[in-house]
Amino acid sequence: MFWQLLISGLVIGSVYGLIALGYSLIYKASGLMTFAQGDLLTVGAFLGVTFFNGYHLPFVVSLLLSVLIAFFIGLGVEKFIIRRLLNKKVMAIYIVLATIAISYIIQNGTMIGFGTKTLYFPAIFPFKIIKLGTISIQTESLVCILVAVCCMILLHFFMSGTKLGTAMRAASMDPTAAEACGIDVSLTTGITWGLAAGLAALGGMLIGPIFGVYTTLGATIGKKGSAAAVSGGYGNMYGAIVGGLLLGIVETMVAGFWTSELKDMVSYVILLAFLFLRPTGLFNERAIQD
Numbered sequence: 001m002f003w004q005l006l007i008s009g010l011v012i013g014s015v016y017g018l019i020a021l022g023y024s025l026i027y028k029a030s031g032l033m034t035f036a037q038g039d040l041l042t043v044g045a046f047l048g049v050t051f052f053n054g055y056h057l058p059f060v061v062s063l064l065l066s067v068l069i070a071f072f073i074g075l076g077v078e079k080f081i082i083r084r085l086l087n088k089k090v091m092a093i094y095i096v097l098a099t100i101a102i103s104y105i106i107q108n109g110t111m112i113g114f115g116t117k118t119l120y121f122p123a124i125f126p127f128k129i130i131k132l133g134t135i136s137i138q139t140e141s142l143v144c145i146l147v148a149v150c151c152m153i154l155l156h157f158f159m160s161g162t163k164l165g166t167a168m169r170a171a172s173m174d175p176t177a178a179e180a181c182g183i184d185v186s187l188t189t190g191i192t193w194g195l196a197a198g199l200a201a202l203g204g205m206l207i208g209p210i211f212g213v214y215t216t217l218g219a220t221i222g223k224k225g226s227a228a229a230v231s232g233g234y235g236n237m238y239g240a241i242v243g244g245l246l247l248g249i250v251e252t253m254v255a256g257f258w259t260s261e262l263k264d265m266v267s268y269v270i271l272l273a274f275l276f277l278r279p280t281g282l283f284n285e286r287a288i289q290d
Contacts, residue, residue: 003135005256006249011141011210013248014148015041018203019218019225020232020240021155022196028159028235029168029192032082032092034099037200038222039106044070044201045208045217046114049121059124063205067198074197077102078190103222111215121209144206151199152241159237168192220264227271233281242282246270 022037044066051062081098125139159165170178171185179185204218211217228247232239247267255263274281 001256005252007135007137007141009249009252010245011144012252013245014145015203015207015221016225016228016247017148017241017244018151018199019222020229020244021151021237022199023226023229024235024237024240025155026192026196029172030189031172032095035096036099036103036106037196037225038218039103040070040073040197040200041204041218041221042110042215043106045204045213046110048205048208049119049213053122066205067201070201071194071198075190075194078193083186107215116215118212118214120212124209138210140209147206148241152237156237224267227267230271231274231281233283233285236281236283236285239281239283239285
């Protein structure tokens with residue numbers, strides 16, 4: 001039972017980590033935060049099941065299309081809402097409030113567009129179960145964990161080893177100086193929000209085949225993704241995944257060995273514990289103002 005719970009915790013923790021990666025990416029590149037990540041996960045899951053089940057496209061093609069569409073949704077949100085608010089010199093709290101409004105708009109939009117019934121993916125892989133010794137793992141679960149870890153590594157090298165990633169970080173540190181150096185701050189920030197939305201959609205495509213797809217799928221996951229980001233070190237790519245895995249394992253173990261009624265509460269208890277005892281997170285990301 002312990003090993004099965006551990007695998008379940010790693011699976012849901014991987015999705016928390018992907019959402020946390022989106023939060024960290026936006027914060028690292030633009031110094032902002034959003035509360036719409038979880039709902040973009042729902043959009044990605046609905047798009048994926050529509051392409052795969054409705055139009056009978058291959059799963060990889062469905063995944064790529066879902067991520068691509070989510071990328072442009074994220075880009076559009078930044079260009080037409082976030083950027084316009086920033087140009088008006090509004091305080092950061094108003095950006096947060098705007099993302100909460102966007103979250104509810106997306107929730108109701110998916111309800112209108114896709115209905116309120118739970119949709120299910122048909123079999124994706126020829127082998128439903130993989131045996132690792134005495135442990136049985138769903139193929140989708142193993143793919144979920146591997147993809148999350150790969151995304152973490154790729155994003156780290158993207159942000160630290162490419163010109164675009166460097167431009168994103170420079171735009172976050174000092175937008176005025178970045179523009180003086182020839183960096184298109186508006187473009188880099190828009191791409192950041194697009195990548196974060198794409199990560200959320202990827203999470204939806206990975207978890208949809210395991211739990212089904214419904215309107216509020218990403219609502220709770222999004223909140224726990226923010227808790228994972230804080231636990232790992234807000235803005236740290238590796239911390240996002242590790243924080244997500246930690247959160248997923250702890251809440252799954254609590255549900256399995258104690259009671260499922262406390263599963264959601266324990267995540268936010270961990271969040272508060274990190275905020276009070278170690279606000280820099282597991283990876284010691286800067287959290288205190290000088």
